Amino acid sequence: MNPVRPIDSPEAMVAAIRHFGILPFFRCGVLGWSVEELTAPGCWFSDEEDTFLGPWDWKIDAVREGDIAYGKYLGGKAAFATVEWYRELMNWRRSQPRYKMAEGGRYRATTAHDKLMKRLAPVALGAIREAGALEARELRLICSANEKAPVKKNVMDSVIQFLQMGTWTVIGDFERVYRGPELTYRGWQRASNTTPDELFAVPILPTATSLSNTDPLATALTPAASRAKLIDHIREFFPEADSKVLERLF
Numbered sequence: 001m002n003p004v005r006p007i008d009s010p011e012a013m014v015a016a017i018r019h020f021g022i023l024p025f026f027r028c029g030v031l032g033w034s035v036e037e038l039t040a041p042g043c044w045f046s047d048e049e050d051t052f053l054g055p056w057d058w059k060i061d062a063v064r065e066g067d068i069a070y071g072k073y074l075g076g077k078a079a080f081a082t083v084e085w086y087r088e089l090m091n092w093r094r095s096q097p098r099y100k101m102a103e104g105g106r107y108r109a110t111t112a113h114d115k116l117m118k119r120l121a122p123v124a125l126g127a128i129r130e131a132g133a134l135e136a137r138e139l140r141l142i143c144s145a146n147e148k149a150p151v152k153k154n155v156m157d158s159v160i161q162f163l164q165m166g167t168w169t170v171i172g173d174f175e176r177v178y179r180g181p182e183l184t185y186r187g188w189q190r191a192s193n194t195t196p197d198e199l200f201a202v203p204i205l206p207t208a209t210s211l212s213n214t215d216p217l218a219t220a221l222t223p224a225a226s227r228a229k230l231i232d233h234i235r236e237f238f239p240e241a242d243s244k245v246l247e248r249l250f
Contacts, residue, residue: 006040010061021085025078029245053187060174070171071164087217088226090167095223099166133172133194
């Protein structure tokens with residue numbers, strides 16, 4: 001059993017994220033390991049107009065904690081992770097040739113999707129690094145100019161997901177969008193894309209002598225050891241978890 005308080009507030013959601021270190025937003029194949037499954041009854045979805053928006057809005061509070069990474073980086077779906085565990089995922093993912101395409105690394109792209117990522121991911125990542133943070137609509141304009149043709153929204157969504165899966169980018173912040181004559185908020189949000197390096201950067205102290213006090217994203221482990229550490233960590237909470245599911249996620 002995992003002694004986690006049911007998620008019924010932003011504080012409870014952040015506490016659950018910190019408890020597990022890394023937590024998927026939706027069901028992922030490991031029973032009980034998701035915000036969706038941990039959310040208290042009545043807080044996940046509601047048809048009542050005046051009710052609160054639950055985790056769909058509380059994710060903003062989590063992102064603004066300052067040390068929690070949010071993005072579609074577990075099986076292509078949304079997840080949260082504290083810096084302590086995100087850096088291990090980053091160490092593993094950035095070592096993979098397919099994701100190195102985002103920095104122009106050599107990779108034999110054979111599918112139409114990968115060929116598109118090979119062209120657009122470096123453009124998008126370079127733009128985000130230069131600007132610090134960009135929204136999807138801004139990235140579409142930049143990539144369209146590079147392609148000399150319009151880049152569709154679904155294509156841009158795929159590029160952003162690819163960058164998040166590669167741990168090159170995360171969600172930097174959300175802006176709530178109010179619509180209509182009464183400026184009503186119904187969970188509409190605009191997200192900015194930034195790099196984890198930018199989001200979690202800290203000044204390097206002249207007297208710093210260890211990885212922990214120079215770079216919060218640094219780890220002394222090999223990429224393979226980082227992946228094994230992540231899988232072992234989740235197994236501590238869920239011993240019966242299917243190995244194939246964990247390997248697919250990490």
